[in-house]
Every structure is written in C-alpha cells, then in structure tokens.
Amino acid sequence: MSNSQYETFGLTGTSFEDRESGEQPPYGAGSPDRGGYVDTYRPAYEALAVSQAPTEPILPRQTQTLVQTQTLGESAEEPRSGGRAAARRAARRRRTAERPDPLRRLLPQALVVAFLAGGTSAFVANDKAIELSVDGKARTLHTFADDVTELLAEEGVRVGEHDVVAPAPGTELTSGDEIAVHYGRPVRLTLDGQPHEVWTTAHTVDGALQQLGVRAEGAYLSTSRSRRIGREGLALDVRTERTVTIMADGRARTIRTNAATVGEAVGEAGITLHGEDTTSVPPGSFPRDGQTVSVMRITGTQEVREEAIPFRTTRTNDPSLFRGTEVVDRAGEPGTRRVTYLLRTVNGVRQKPRRVGDEVVREPRGQVVRVGTKPRPDSTQGADHLNWSGLAACESGGRPGAVDPSGTYGGLYQFDTHTWHKLGGSGRPQDAPAAEQTRRAKKLYVRRGTSPWPHCGSHLHG
Structure with a gap:
C-alpha cells in the first residue's frame, strides 16, 4: 500500500511494518519531521471507549465523527466487531462529509471556461482564410476584413478604373473566398x-x-x-489577313494578304508595274477586305502643236465721227504659241490629250479702233453744205466712171459694190449718174460719217 493510500485512510505517520509488529504510536503522536502530519482521526471503537471513560473529554471533531457514523445507521458495536476495515470505512465517510460539493466548486470554473470559449468562438468566426491573387501572384492570408474593398485597403492593393477585381469591390467576404486583381x-x-x-x-x-x-x-x-x-x-x-482581287492583263488574281499597301498586295500577286503603270486606287493606300484593284498599263507620247494667240483691240472715242461709226487705225495681228500635249493610252485605249507645257513663239499685235461720238443728222440735208466735189476729186479725180486698179471700188466716191447695194443702189456704182452717186454718198455719210473715206474724208470739211 502506498503512502497516498495510507493518507486516504488516515494512516500517515505509521509504517506498515510498525502496525504489523504491534507497536502502535499513541493517538496524536505523529511527528511532522518524519514527513507526516498530526492526525486528528480517531477510530470509532476508540471513540466509544473514550466516551465510556469519565476521565477524558470527547473532542468536538471526534463527537462529529461519531454522530455522522451513527447517522449513517452504524451501531457503536460495529467498529468493535469490524476492526481495521471498519475504521477505514468510517474515515472515508468522514472525509466525504467534510469535502465541499463538487458542483459548487466547479461552477466558477465552468463560467470562466464558457466565457473564454465564447470569445474564442467569436474570434475564430471573424478570422477568414482568403486567397488573394494580384496579377497572377497568389497567396493565402488571414483577415478580419468584412468585404473586398476593406481587404484590398489592408493589403495596400490600389486599383484604378481600368483594373479588374473579382469579385467586385464591396462584396462581402467569407472564409475560403478567392480574390483576383488584374491590373490594366x-x-x-x-x-x-x-x-x-x-x-x-x-x-x-x-x-x-x-x-x-x-x-x-x-x-x-x-x-x-x-x-x-x-x-x-x-x-x-x-x-489582319484580307482577301484582295487584282485585275491585270485580262486576268483576275485573288489572294489572301496582310500587306500594308495596295502596291505590296499587287507585288504579292506576282504582278510587276512598268514605267507609268499604276493602279485604280492609290498604290500607297491600305487594301481593304474584299477590294478589287485594277492594274492600268500606260503608254504615252508627246505632241507639239502651234496655236494662235488672239490680239487685243483698243477702242478710243472720236467726236469727229458719227455715233455707230468705227475706224480701224491699226489692224491687229495674232501671235503664235507652241503647246506640248501628252498622249496616253490606258490598257490600249487612247485618252484625251493632256496639256503639259507651252511656249510663246510670237507676241500678238493689238488693234486700234476709233469710235465715233458725233450725233447723226436727221437727213441727208444736213450733209448738203459739205465739200462733195473736193471729196470726189480726192477719191476719183472727179470722174463718175472711175474704177480702182483692183476693180473693187468705182464711181466718184469709190463705192464697193456691197456698200452701194446697202445704200439702195443697183448694178455697179460707176455706171450710175453722178447725181445719184452724190446722193447715196450723202446717205452713207449720215450713217457712218467720214469713216468710209479714211484718207479723203477730211476734204468734206475743207
């Protein structure tokens, strides 16, 4: 039996060998320096013996033990008949009676444990295990954040308008969530x-x-x-790759190309441009998907032509001439210009000549014309006072049948046939009588003044 068992039964301080040898220390003789304690326990049979002895008073603890023992229904005679075993049972009963109620002793401890357990449960509930991936770099972390926005702020992750966050900022977090941030x-x-x-x-x-x-x-x-x-x-x-059709030399070639210009696409189709050859769209333009481009074979020659340069006419007012009368003082002469033209054929079809240059060979000479401003007389009577004989002498030497060497002009006043007929005459003017010739000359003067006689007209006023 161990010392703890001895203590349980109130036998500390007396060895098992002592009890077997019959040497029993007196009650209360335990010595603390031997590792025991002062035992106040007294067996029931000893308590009864003491109670019968008038010389020793009953101790309060012993009286309590006796009362408890009797209360449990054991008679005072049982310890005497039970011996040591009965004494040990009585000691256990006494210790049990003295021990406080386990429920009362455990209640405060239970309350503390419950409080700590509740706090721990709340702590564990708020802690969340989250996997955060930022631009493909993932890590697992623990957080008390309530939503995605709060978590990103805690981790110092800034996002802009072009960045993508999944789930969206503001989404409530639960343990095990995965947050992904992709920067724009x-x-x-x-x-x-x-x-x-x-x-x-x-x-x-x-x-x-x-x-x-x-x-x-x-x-x-x-x-x-x-x-x-x-x-x-x-x-x-x-x-991107596009489909382009090239029309050249009577054939169509459809290719798939990612060329940057129409010219590159034409080259990829195996078509070569020579000389002035070109395409229906600018060769430097971007080829569109489904576009058809025609190659134009061009040949060209140059042609030089001489063209007249028209002269300019200068008009001056002459008060000596009747209104409506014009006299050409200097006849104009046109100039000459040498012009170079480009003659082209496109795919065998001749195109309209294109002017590419010019050169002036001779400058034109301007014409000078005098324009009458004098009012016309109402009739030929206004011309009767003029020196018609002086005019006739200057024009024809005063001969009614005179004709100039060319045969164009005739009569006293050298009419041409056309003018004579416009004045109402018939036949040739040189065949008419002198009076008729003078009358029609006056009529001509009323219409045109002295302009029909540019050299001799001045004699009319002489």
Missing part, C-alpha cells in the same frame, strides 16, 4: 491602319489579342505574340 495595361493599337487606344488585363500580346477580339491567324504583328506586357503598356501594329 495601355495598348496603342494600330489595327489595319487605324489607330486605337485600348486597355487590357492580359500579360502577353497573345492574351491581349484574344481579350480584344482581334483575329490573329495569318496577321502581321509588329512584335512577338509571347512578349509580356508590362504595367507601362506597349505599341502594337496588327494587320
């Missing part, structure tokens, strides 16, 4: 000759093309598809 990258995209400013969250050129919906199969790219796109972005030139 600017791309200066030139697509089929048209510039665009776009944003993408892709990390490579290939990913950006897919995200932007650009058909890259057969396309020309100014950089590698696998090139990574930094936060600063990049410039990208993309020319």
Whole structure:
C-alpha cells in the first residue's frame, strides 16, 4: 500500500511494518519531521471507549465523527466487531462529509471556461482564410476584413478604373473566398491602319489579342505574340489577313494578304508595274477586305502643236465721227504659241490629250479702233453744205466712171459694190449718174460719217 493510500485512510505517520509488529504510536503522536502530519482521526471503537471513560473529554471533531457514523445507521458495536476495515470505512465517510460539493466548486470554473470559449468562438468566426491573387501572384492570408474593398485597403492593393477585381469591390467576404486583381495595361493599337487606344488585363500580346477580339491567324504583328506586357503598356501594329482581287492583263488574281499597301498586295500577286503603270486606287493606300484593284498599263507620247494667240483691240472715242461709226487705225495681228500635249493610252485605249507645257513663239499685235461720238443728222440735208466735189476729186479725180486698179471700188466716191447695194443702189456704182452717186454718198455719210473715206474724208470739211 502506498503512502497516498495510507493518507486516504488516515494512516500517515505509521509504517506498515510498525502496525504489523504491534507497536502502535499513541493517538496524536505523529511527528511532522518524519514527513507526516498530526492526525486528528480517531477510530470509532476508540471513540466509544473514550466516551465510556469519565476521565477524558470527547473532542468536538471526534463527537462529529461519531454522530455522522451513527447517522449513517452504524451501531457503536460495529467498529468493535469490524476492526481495521471498519475504521477505514468510517474515515472515508468522514472525509466525504467534510469535502465541499463538487458542483459548487466547479461552477466558477465552468463560467470562466464558457466565457473564454465564447470569445474564442467569436474570434475564430471573424478570422477568414482568403486567397488573394494580384496579377497572377497568389497567396493565402488571414483577415478580419468584412468585404473586398476593406481587404484590398489592408493589403495596400490600389486599383484604378481600368483594373479588374473579382469579385467586385464591396462584396462581402467569407472564409475560403478567392480574390483576383488584374491590373490594366495601355495598348496603342494600330489595327489595319487605324489607330486605337485600348486597355487590357492580359500579360502577353497573345492574351491581349484574344481579350480584344482581334483575329490573329495569318496577321502581321509588329512584335512577338509571347512578349509580356508590362504595367507601362506597349505599341502594337496588327494587320489582319484580307482577301484582295487584282485585275491585270485580262486576268483576275485573288489572294489572301496582310500587306500594308495596295502596291505590296499587287507585288504579292506576282504582278510587276512598268514605267507609268499604276493602279485604280492609290498604290500607297491600305487594301481593304474584299477590294478589287485594277492594274492600268500606260503608254504615252508627246505632241507639239502651234496655236494662235488672239490680239487685243483698243477702242478710243472720236467726236469727229458719227455715233455707230468705227475706224480701224491699226489692224491687229495674232501671235503664235507652241503647246506640248501628252498622249496616253490606258490598257490600249487612247485618252484625251493632256496639256503639259507651252511656249510663246510670237507676241500678238493689238488693234486700234476709233469710235465715233458725233450725233447723226436727221437727213441727208444736213450733209448738203459739205465739200462733195473736193471729196470726189480726192477719191476719183472727179470722174463718175472711175474704177480702182483692183476693180473693187468705182464711181466718184469709190463705192464697193456691197456698200452701194446697202445704200439702195443697183448694178455697179460707176455706171450710175453722178447725181445719184452724190446722193447715196450723202446717205452713207449720215450713217457712218467720214469713216468710209479714211484718207479723203477730211476734204468734206475743207
């Protein structure tokens, strides 16, 4: 039996060997320096013996033990008949009676444990395990944040209008959620000759093309598809593959091309342009999908022609001439210009000549004309006082049948046949009588003044 068992039964301070040898220390003789304690326990049979002895008073603790023992229904005679076993049972009963109620002792501890457990439960409930991925770099963290916005603020992750956050900022968080942040990258995209400013969250050129919906199969790219796109972005030139039909030399060639110009597409079709050959659209223009381009074979020659330069007429007023009368003082002469023309044929069809240069060979000489401003007389009577004989002597020597050497003019006043007929005469003027010739000369003067006689007209007023 161990010492703890001895203590349980109130036997500390007396060894098992002592009890077996019959040497029993007196009650209360336990010594503390031997590792025991002063035992106040007294067996029931000893208590009864003491109660019968008038010389020793009953101790309060012993009286209590006796009362408890009797209360449990054991008679005072039982310890005497039970011996040591009965004494041990009585000691256990006494210790049990003295021990406080376990429920009362455990109640405060239970309250503390419950409080701590409740706080721990709340702590655990608010802590969330979140996987945060920023531009593809993922890490798992614990947070007390309530939503995505608060979590990003705690982690110092800034997002702009072109950045993508999934789930969206403001979404409530629960443990196990995954948050992804993709930063936007600017791309200066030139697509089929048209510039665009776009944003993408892709990390490579290939990913950006897919995200932007650009058909890259057969396309020309100014950089590698696998090139990574930094936060600063990049410039990208993309020319998608297009179908273009080239018409040349009576044949149609349809090709798939990502050429930058119509001229390049024509070359890819195996067509060579010579000399002045060109295309129906500017060779430097961007070829559109489904476009038809015609090649024009051009041959050209030059031709030089001489053309007249018309002269200018200068008119001056002459008060000595009747109104409506004009006298040419100096006849005009046209000039000469040498002009060079380009004669072209396009696909065998002659085109309209195109003027490409000119040179003046002779300058024109201007014509000078005097215009009468004198009022006309109402009748030939206004011309009777004029010196008609002086005019006739100057024009024909005063001979009514005179004719000039050319045969064009005749009579006293040298009429031409056309003028004579307009004045009402018939036949030839030189065949008419002198009086008729003078009358019709006066009529001519009323109409035109002295202009019909530019050299001798001055004699009328002499």
